[in-house]
Amino acid sequence: MSDIETTTVSEDGYACTSQVGEFDLQIDATDETGPNPNAALVATYASCFIPAFRVGGSQRGEEELGKLQIDASAELDDDDDLAAISFDLHVEAELDDDQVAEIVERAEGICHVHAALKDELQADVNVHPGAF
Known part of the structure; x- marks a missing residue:
């Protein structure tokens, strides 16, 4: 099964x-x-990345990240296939650049959708701490 x-x-x-x-x-x-299949995939990716970011934060001692929001964007090629994905991840907690880098790296390792996509289609993640 x-x-x-x-x-x-x-x-x-x-x-x-x-x-x-x-x-x-x-x-x-x-x-x-x-939503169309490409939009649904981008939304699913973001919906997977947010809890992965929370787990990554917890594993790095950041238990209280507060509100998280991803504004995702994607580019299509001439055949309407996904060519690029970007996440602007807004985080309520104040994090420094080292904390952000560590948590993003861990989240990328945890997120199953991230792992399932070909490398050139994995999201370019920009984190905005203290956003809310």
């Missing part, structure tokens, strides 16, 4: 509904009834 199993159905057109455990996830290549 697989560790993860999903079922994705498209009744008509370009919209799909994926059953992921108990959840339905709507993805639409035309952005009409849900």
Whole structure:
């Protein structure tokens, strides 16, 4: 048996509904009834990176990071494939450059989406401590 199993159905057109455990996830290549697959991937990546950043912070003695927010952006190539991803990660806690570098490095090692992407597509992460 697989560790993860999903079922994705498209009744008509370009919209799909994926059953992921108990959840339905709507993805639409035309952005009409849900985000397109590239946008969903970028959002999933950010949603994986934030808890990885929290764990990385905890492992480095930074237990109270406060509010975290990623403003993600992505560039597409001429074929509408993802070519680059950037994260602006806003952190409520005040962190110095060394703390940021250590936590980002650890978060990159923890984030499963980061590990799954080819190296040239992994996010360029810019952290903004004391942001809130």
